Amino acid sequence: MFIAMNRFKVVPGQEQTFETVWRTRETRLPEMDGFVNFKLLRGPSTQDHTLFASHTLWKSRTHFDGWVESQAFGKSHQGDGRLSGIVLGHPEFEGFDILQEL
Template identity: 45%
Template sequence: MFLAMNRFIVPLENAEAFEDLWLNRDSRLHEMEGFVEFNMLRGPEGDGHRLYASHTIWRDEDSFRAWTRSDQFRAAHANAGETRKLHAGAPQFEAFHSIQTKTAKG
């Protein structure tokens, strides 16, 4: 399993618009082979901003890399430059390979 995350620092006055953007966007992730799950996470508030993280789970890193080269990725990020004003600086990308998974069923 491969996890890809982007962390966003969003000024409090932009938090509602930032959430609306994510809640209403067509990510097209579901069209991709190897896509497992997406979560948009709202984190703590502090110093006039709120932390957010987009979190995707992929079957493997190759599936994630295929997404970043796909037409679906380009379509989902076509207006990214226009929305940068909602968060401070560039998102911080983080990637992880799972070394253990546990579920509620054991």
């Protein structure tokens, strides 16, 4: 199994807008081979941002790589310009191979 996460630093006061962008975007994840589930996470707030993370679980790193290289990935990310002025910088990607699961 493989976890793909992107961390987003959202401008204070823009949290609801950020959540709305995610809830209304067209997703193609369920169509992808190896996709297990997706979660949008809201973390702590500081004076300069609120932390959010997208968390996607895949059957393998190979399945995730297939998603990133697919036309569906490109189509799903076409509307990312809607995040301009809402997030600070680019999202920070983190990928993890699951070594143990209880």
